[in-house]
Amino acid sequence: MSGDAKSQSEFVLSEVRPLNSDPVDVVIAAGKIREICAPGTGAARNPIAQVIPGAGQVLLPGLVDLHTHLREPGREDAETVHTGSQAAALGGFTAVHAMANTDPVMDTAGVAIQVWRLGREAGYVDVRPVGAVTVGLEGQRMAELGAMADSAARVRVFSDDGKCVSDPVRMRRALEYVKVFDGVIAQHAQEPRLTEGAQMNEGVISARLGLKGWPSVAEEAIIARDILLAELVDSRLHICHVSTAGSVDIIRRAKQRGIKVTAEVTPHHLLLTDDLAVGYDPVYKVNPPLRTAADVVAVREGLADGTIDIVATDHAPHASEDKDCEWDYAAFGMLGLPTALSVVAQSMVTTQALDWAGVADRLSTSPARIGQVQDQGQPLAVGEPANLAVVDPDQTWVVNAADFPGPSHNSPYNGMKLPAKVTATFFRGRATVIDGELQW
Amino acid sequence: MKHLLNTNDIGRDEAVLILDTASEMANLTDRSVKKLPALRGRTVVNLFFEDSTRTRISFEAAAKRLSADVISFSAKGSSVSKGETLKDTALTLEAMGADAVVIRHSASGAPYRLATSGWIEGSVINAGDGGHQHPTQALLDAYTMRRHLRANTGDLSGLKVMLVGDVLHSRVARSNVALLHTLGAEVTLVSPPTLLPVGVEQWPARVAYSLDEDLEAQDVVMMLRVQRERMNEAYFPSAREYSRRYGLDSERMARLPKDSLVMHPGPMNRGLEIGDMVADSDRSVIVEQVANGVTV
Numbered sequence: 001m002s003g004d005a006k007s008q009s010e011f012v013l014s015e016v017r018p019l020n021s022d023p024v025d026v027v028i029a030a031g032k033i034r035e036i037c038a039p040g041t042g043a044a045r046n047p048i049a050q051v052i053p054g055a056g057q058v059l060l061p062g063l064v065d066l067h068t069h070l071r072e073p074g075r076e077d078a079e080t081v082h083t084g085s086q087a088a089a090l091g092g093f094t095a096v097h098a099m100a101n102t103d104p105v106m107d108t109a110g111v112a113i114q115v116w117r118l119g120r121e122a123g124y125v126d127v128r129p130v131g132a133v134t135v136g137l138e139g140q141r142m143a144e145l146g147a148m149a150d151s152a153a154r155v156r157v158f159s160d161d162g163k164c165v166s167d168p169v170r171m172r173r174a175l176e177y178v179k180v181f182d183g184v185i186a187q188h189a190q191e192p193r194l195t196e197g198a199q200m201n202e203g204v205i206s207a208r209l210g211l212k213g214w215p216s217v218a219e220e221a222i223i224a225r226d227i228l229l230a231e232l233v234d235s236r237l238h239i240c241h242v243s244t245a246g247s248v249d250i251i252r253r254a255k256q257r258g259i260k261v262t263a264e265v266t267p268h269h270l271l272l273t274d275d276l277a278v279g280y281d282p283v284y285k286v287n288p289p290l291r292t293a294a295d296v297v298a299v300r301e302g303l304a305d306g307t308i309d310i311v312a313t314d315h316a317p318h319a320s321e322d323k324d325c326e327w328d329y330a331a332f333g334m335l336g337l338p339t340a341l342s343v344v345a346q347s348m349v350t351t352q353a354l355d356w357a358g359v360a361d362r363l364s365t366s367p368a369r370i371g372q373v374q375d376q377g378q379p380l381a382v383g384e385p386a387n388l389a390v391v392d393p394d395q396t397w398v399v400n401a402a403d404f405p406g407p408s409h410n411s412p413y414n415g416m417k418l419p420a421k422v423t424a425t426f427f428r429g430r431a432t433v434i435d436g437e438l439q440w
Numbered sequence: 441m442k443h444l445l446n447t448n449d450i451g452r453d454e455a456v457l458i459l460d461t462a463s464e465m466a467n468l469t470d471r472s473v474k475k476l477p478a479l480r481g482r483t484v485v486n487l488f489f490e491d492s493t494r495t496r497i498s499f500e501a502a503a504k505r506l507s508a509d510v511i512s513f514s515a516k517g518s519s520v521s522k523g524e525t526l527k528d529t530a531l532t533l534e535a536m537g538a539d540a541v542v543i544r545h546s547a548s549g550a551p552y553r554l555a556t557s558g559w560i561e562g563s564v565i566n567a568g569d570g571g572h573q574h575p576t577q578a579l580l581d582a583y584t585m586r587r588h589l590r591a592n593t594g595d596l597s598g599l600k601v602m603l604v605g606d607v608l609h610s611r612v613a614r615s616n617v618a619l620l621h622t623l624g625a626e627v628t629l630v631s632p633p634t635l636l637p638v639g640v641e642q643w644p645a646r647v648a649y650s651l652d653e654d655l656e657a658q659d660v661v662m663m664l665r666v667q668r669e670r671m672n673e674a675y676f677p678s679a680r681e682y683s684r685r686y687g688l689d690s691e692r693m694a695r696l697p698k699d700s701l702v703m704h705p706g707p708m709n710r711g712l713e714i715g716d717m718v719a720d721s722d723r724s725v726i727v728e729q730v731a732n733g734v735t736v
Contacts, residue, residue: 199548207639208448210548210572210614215638279556280549324527324557328547328570 009429012042016054016390018380020356026059028386031429036382052424052434054390060360062094062125062387062427063341064367064376066157066186066264067240067312069333070096070127072118073111074103079317081118081127083406087315087337088125089432090405092389092422095126095368095376096315096337100137101162107132107143109151116153124432128373131155133174133185137163142174149181156372159186161240162287164222166192171226175235184262184370186238187226189247190288194218199328201274201289209277211327214289216244223247227254227261238370239263241314243288245298252307262370264312265299267336267343272296272412282323282330283412286316296347303362304353310367313340317408335411338404341391343413345420349393356393375428390424397421405438443555443564447575447619455582455622456595462583462736463592468505469734479508482539487529488567489515489545494706495567495576498733499542505734511538526550530559538562548572548611571609577705578615580736582623584729585660588701597624600657603645604630604686605664605713606675608637612705613664617645628654632686634675635666651686655695662703663688663713679712689715693723701725 013026018036025042027035027049035042043051065088071079079087081098088096098115100106106115112129119127131148135141137160148155158178165171165187174185195218200206202213223239227250230237242248242263254261268286273293276284284290302308316333323330344363348354354362368377375385396419401411425433432439441454450458468474484503488496496512503510513533526545533541540563543551548570555564568574586592589599601620607613607629620627621644628646629636630653640647648654655661666686668679676682683689693702693715702714702724710716719726 202638204639204642207637207643208614210570210611212571213638280552281556321525325525326545326547326550326553328549 010046010049011426011431012046012049012051013054013059013390013424014042014051015039016057016059018059019360020058023055028388028426028429031386033380033382033384033386052390056392056394057423058356058391058393059380060092060356060389060391061364061377061380062389062425063092063363064371064373065093065096065313065315065337065340066310066367066371067161067314068096068098068337069101069314069316070098070115071317072102073114075319078319078408079406081115082122084315084317084337085119085122085124085127086405086438087335089425089427090422090438091337091339092341092391092425093125093337094387094389094425094427095128095373097128097130097157097371099161100130100132100159105132105136106130107135107137109144109147109153112148112153112155113151125427126373126376128157128371129153129155130161130186131158133158133160133165134170139163139165139167139170142170142177145174145177145183146180149183156181156183157186157238158183159188159240161186161188164188164190164192166222168225168229172229172233175230175237176233179235182372184236184238186240187222188240189219189222189226191218191221194221200277200285201291203274203292205274205277209280211277216246216291219244219288220246220250224250227251227259230261231259235260237261241266241269241288241312242299242302242308243269243291243295245295248298248302248307252302255307262309263307264310265303265308266314267311267340268334268412269299270296270303270311270347271343276412277327280327282325282327283334283410283414285327285330285332286334287332300347300351300353303348309362310370311340311344311362312367313337317406318410319408323410333410335401335404335408339399339411339413339418341389341422342397342418342420345393346418350419386426386429388426389422392421392423393419395421444575445551445555445564445566446573447578447615447622450575450619450622452595452622455619458579458736459583459586462579463587474505475507476505477507479503479506482508483537484508484510484540484542485533485538486510486512487533487541487543488513489543489550490568492544492568494730495544495733498730499567501734526553527557527559530554534560534562540565542567544568546570568611570611572611573615574611575615575619576733576736577612578619580729580733581616581662581703581705582619583736584703584725584732585701587732588725589659589699595623596620599625599659600628601625601660601662602628602630602658603662603664604651604688606635606666606670607631607640607664608635610664616662617643621645630686632676635670651692655692656697658696658700660701660703661688661696662705665705665707665709666713668709668712683712687713687715688718690717693718693721696723703729706730
């Protein structure tokens with residue numbers, strides 16, 4: 001961990017392939033891309049710059065996560081804004097959206113500004129607070145969305161994530177209200193009555209394991225309803241963590257009709273299936289639950305054809321005592337930031353469902369657009385802010401969750417061999433990660 | 441076999457061997473000195489997070505007959521009710537040198553956690569976990585059937601067994617379907633659709649909604665416990681309607697073949713899933729089921 005990297009401001013990424021195109025040298029200076037020149041020529045033209053060898057590696061715009069749980073304030077024993085920012089940088093991210101289910105809940109401008117400031121102090125990524133839709137995530141009174149939007153944190157995404165805004169009237173009002181500042185409601189689609197006590201996907205595996213089933217229709221019914229509401233009031237709706245084939249189908253048809261709906265899928269729903277629950281290891285317990293192989297095929301197709309706009313991690317750190325117990329009593333959620341790009345490479349790139357330009361769109365350009373994040377998800381062009389990720393597509397690595405920053409280790413990929421390693425990350429021109437290591 | 445967690449893990453030969461061993465053990469019951477030295481010096485812990493006097497006493501008696509030192513540990517009135525986790529309880533038992541742990545727990549899969557998390561070294565026997573499995577119940581049921589209908593030898597090939605009632609929440613149903621299938625029996629599940637799990641169609645059993653369809657052909661009818669509270673969750677309209685459609689009354693029992701068995705894992709709801717007269721009739725082996733529990 002050199003102290004220099006934080007202050008070092010000029011870099012040459014030598015022989016990198018922007019979106020996997022022909023190799024170039026990319027010169028970073030004063031927080032921006034200063035120059036893109038022929039491979040091997042950047043160092044000579046910028047003698048004081050630190051040269052990062054990048055032959056064979058892919059240059060992407062810095063990744064943007066629309067769905068992250070940073071746990072601060074309230075559960076600093078599981079994650080802090082600082083450690084979550086580090087995990088993000090290691091995963092190639094330069095911006096994350098911090099979900100509102102903190103304690104206290106992020107339902108006021110005060111909490112949003114606090115999280116935003118903590119993000120600035122950490123300095124690894126842009127931390128964009130997501131405001132709660134209702135006070136205390138209780139689904140009743142609307143939170144002061146306008147105050148959060150107007151605050152220094154400039155909140156644009158609102159979500160009760162972890163809980164569903166299940167009351168149709170309140171959902172309608174929220175969709176209408178955010179039109180004032182072009183906000184978006186990110187819905188956690190889960191019909192509460194259909195999922196009382198639910199533990200895992202309802203199907204063959206839950207029947208065998210005797211764990212209470214979580215039917216697909218609990219997700220699909222809310223998505224269908226909210227799409228109709230968004231159409232009625234002509235507002236922007238975003239669907240969090242789409243997990244079922246039926247959901248993909250409903251969203252596809254809504255987009256064909258021109259309704260302003262966007263959607264995300266998590267890395268784990270692109271790769272993992274419900275049969276992993278057979279050993280009752282709660283590391284596989286997540287909300288929405290892991291689904292069937294047929295659902296995995298459907299969400300991959302949806303992501304490839306643009307029905308699902310983005311990949312968002314739903315990074316959900318949990319203290320070990322909340323996972324080291326009986327399945328029924330364990331917390332929902334899994335780590336996602338450090339492994340997201342590799343899981344997308346495994347599920348989408350090696351299967352040729354997406355190329356690297358597609359990855360850049362789904363993990364950077366589109367999430368930045370949906371979250372209205374300035375200076376992120378920009379083209380790889382001279383003069384643009386230097387928010388960048390460098391990926392070695394040929395390097396496989398074995399996930400060791402104990403190495404991740406932060407106190408939580410609930411990664412379902414622990415011990416798994418994955419392709420594509422993030423080797424370097426640049427945030428506003430500063431190297432947060434070089435050679436796969438945090439720089440401070 | 442280190443652990444006994446799930447009847448799906450038991451092969452046909454292994455199951456027959458267990459039943460054969462159980463019949464040898466049964467002879468022990470008739471002796472004046474009811475003890476074998478098989479587990480002398482070993483410590484068996486009965487860890488019951490859910491009340492079940494019948495199961496706990498059965499395990500206690502069985503372990504004592506095999507000369508093991510038995511410690512029974514009930515969640516009520518212990519540190520468990522003060523918020524101690526399964527992990528800490530397991531570590532405590534490990535420190536005390538438990539060679540085997542018999543666990544009953546309301547959460548499905550808790551015995552798996554105990555067996556696979558590295559918390560303890562000893563063997564784990566599942567004495568019922570949530571809505572998942574109750575393998576020793578299935579073994580004692582199979583033992584009871586074999587004793588009466590297959591002269592206490594071999595497997596249960598061709599035996600027709602009907603399981604009636606709340607399959608959705610029943611660990612007895614799950615473990616019995618798997619073991620009976622392994623032993624060659626033909627299983628039919630009879631239940632209202634609301635009390636069948638999604639995915640049941642993949643089980644090695646026939647599913648029927650009516651109890652009256654094929655009663656005449658059954659060798660065994662096993663009634664599953666139905667909690668009266670289920671009607672508040674709209675699984676069925678009323679206890680009376682349930683009882684009319686899915687209860688085993690004297691009239692239905694009269695339609696069963698002469699030498700067939702009526703079984704129930706207990707505790708019974710007399711008047712709901714099983715008629716009072718039926719439970720006490722000479723066909724009923726419900727009390728014997730309990731005695732056979734010790735044997736198995």
